[in-house]
Amino acid sequence: MRRVLASICLACLAVMAMPGSWSALAAPVVVTDVRVGENAAGTRFVLDLDSKVSFRIFMLADPYRVVIDLPEVGWRLPAQPLPRNTGLLNKFRYGLFKEGTSRVVLDMRGPVAVRKAFLLEPAAGYRYRLVLDLVGVSRAAFLKSVGDAGLEVAAGPPVTAKPGARPKKPVPTAAPERVSVSAAVFPLPLRKPRRTEEKRMVVIDPGHGGVDPGTVGVSGVYEKHITLAVAQEIKRQLNKTGRFHAVLTRERDIFIRLRDRVSFAREKDADLFVSIHADAIKNRRVRGLSVYTLSEKASDSEAAALADKENKADLIAGIDLTRETPEVTNILIDLAQRESMNRSVGFASGLVRELARETRILRNSHRFAGFAVLKAPDVPSVLLELGFLSNSQDEAALRRKTYRTRLAKAVTRAVDGYFARVEEAARK
Ligand SMILES: [Zn+2]
Structure with missing residues (x-):
């Protein structure tokens, strides 16, 4: 059933897709599903992938965001609404950020920390899974992590984020500048006169x-x-x-x-x-x-x-x-x-x-x-x-x-x- 839905989804996308916009689908790694769930410890965000990837996670403030950067991947998600308003997650979006980099941006309901981020090997009918465990923290703790270099996860064994383990950059004290x-x-620079x-x-x-x-x-x-x-x-x-x-x-x-x-x-x-x-x-x-x-x-x-x-x-x-x-x-x-x-x-x-x-x-x-x-x-x-x-x-x-x-x-x-x-x- 899911495969049928997925192909319907691709067909309706094709109506709007323009030449040249398919190169992401030709990428070697494909994201096949996104799941969000709540548990006692916090909120878990999962991307299903057909092969291994390395990724990087970092935080942005005002509004509270968690950003996942991946190599350029293809997206073949089932034709159903993206999960939202679940646990600490408000909503999220994904897409090509620049040549070679795909990005997922999670809009959080409040300040969070990444408790764990890891890649799971294929098991129980799943292919690879990128897992992010998020927990609620104070605004002050969140702002500290915004200064961090981010969390790099190579396509390898689980990595646990240790709060405070990385050298901190100074946290900006002024109110963050918005797009204005x-x-x-x-x-x-001077412009050339036109011929x-x-x-x-x-x-x-x-x-x-x-x-x-x-x-x-x-x-x-x-x-x-x-x-x-x-x-x-x-x-x-x-x-x-x-x-x-x-x-x-x-x-x-x-x-x-x-x-x-x-x-x-x-x-x-x-x-x-x-x-x-x-x-x-x-x-x-x-x-x-x-x-x-x-x-x-x-x-x-x-x-x-x-x-x-x-x-x-x-x-x-x-x-x-x-x-x-x-x-x-x-x-x-x-x-x-x-x-x-x-x-x-x-x-x-x-x-x-x-x-x-x-x-x-x-x-x-x-x-x-x-x-x-x-x-x-x-x-x-x-x-x-x-x-x-x-x-x-x-x-x-x-x-x-x-x-x-x-x-x-x-x-x-x-x-x-x-x-x-x-x-x-x-x-x-
Ligand atoms: Zn517009």
């Missing part, structure tokens, strides 16, 4: 990916798959015109940091950056698209809440933000920034116009908020929210290739119109 607009700012005969470079950024699934739709579809599918179609159509060179920040289901998406656009010397997302909210009747540009002040409270949610991507992927120093601040007053912001607004209004010809858009369709991914100071940048995965009509539409093709047509017309206006302005 100012934390995602960059030093500004006029070059094609315009457009960077399309499929939101989320890998260990960060983004929002989850009413039927269970992940935002990260929708964004990649739409981005790939936009890229295809833009490149087909022969006037643009479109590239994606990610071509597969892999995690990419917000700041790396922005750096990528700057390295590519992009003329335009479009980040693709899809939202979900409590009110399941709300549907339609919106376009966002950067602003220190959000245009409304929903826009502010959305930016806040999208800016947490790095946190969700299990990145330790407490060890990062913001590099440069106050780019908003930079002249290049002001010019890019004007251009972003220009592109956004054209984009709203073109999208309105194809589909339903929200009443306040162009809005402003502090999205970290829109902070390249010298690249006009917009964020397109494709619709609401919490609405069954929006979700169903986004799963259809024909609808994605129409959206991409609108984006292509908007890009065309935008550069025509830019060139006309340059001739005056």
Whole structure:
């Protein structure tokens, strides 16, 4: 029965999976199940694997997280909801963190310690099992372990974590820094002047990916798959015109940091950056698209809440933000920034116009908020929210290739119109 379910699951994934996103399944080690259970001592988290792996475990604070890093593995979990709200565990997510590393992030209900972490040899009908025993501890004890180098478990005999056995790094005393607009700012190397005969470079950024699934739709579809599918179609159509060179920040289901998406656009010397997302909210009747540009002040409270949610991507992927120093601040007053912001607004209004010809858009369709991914100071940048995965009509539409093709047509017309206006302005 389980095998039947698993193949049904793979079939429905295939609907959303894009070329290139299957390489994780070709990985030598495959995770076949995930189980969570409670016992008198605490909470046990188990990954079933078809072969041995080494892994590393470390902790992150605010919120309380336990991170398991593995070599790149494939995921063939049974088609059933992931365990959640069990014992000390609130929920967890998994996926490709970077080339060669898969990651599981456990969101805990409170401070915990790893009592034991080990790999079990095949027995009792199981293949290999990665076992993590977690116990509740005080916040102070948890924060001490956050400074640790982590617990390495080689594919060998059981290893027991001895609290305090490792040299401690100093525990940060200040409140941990959250993902904020100012934390995602960059030093500004000079950009090369553009040669006029070059094609315009457009960077399309499929939101989320890998260990960060983004929002989850009413039927269970992940935002990260929708964004990649739409981005790939936009890229295809833009490149087909022969006037643009479109590239994606990610071509597969892999995690990419917000700041790396922005750096990528700057390295590519992009003329335009479009980040693709899809939202979900409590009110399941709300549907339609919106376009966002950067602003220190959000245009409304929903826009502010959305930016806040999208800016947490790095946190969700299990990145330790407490060890990062913001590099440069106050780019908003930079002249290049002001010019890019004007251009972003220009592109956004054209984009709203073109999208309105194809589909339903929200009443306040162009809005402003502090999205970290829109902070390249010298690249006009917009964020397109494709619709609401919490609405069954929006979700169903986004799963259809024909609808994605129409959206991409609108984006292509908007890009065309935008550069025509830019060139006309340059001739005056
Ligand atoms: Zn998103």
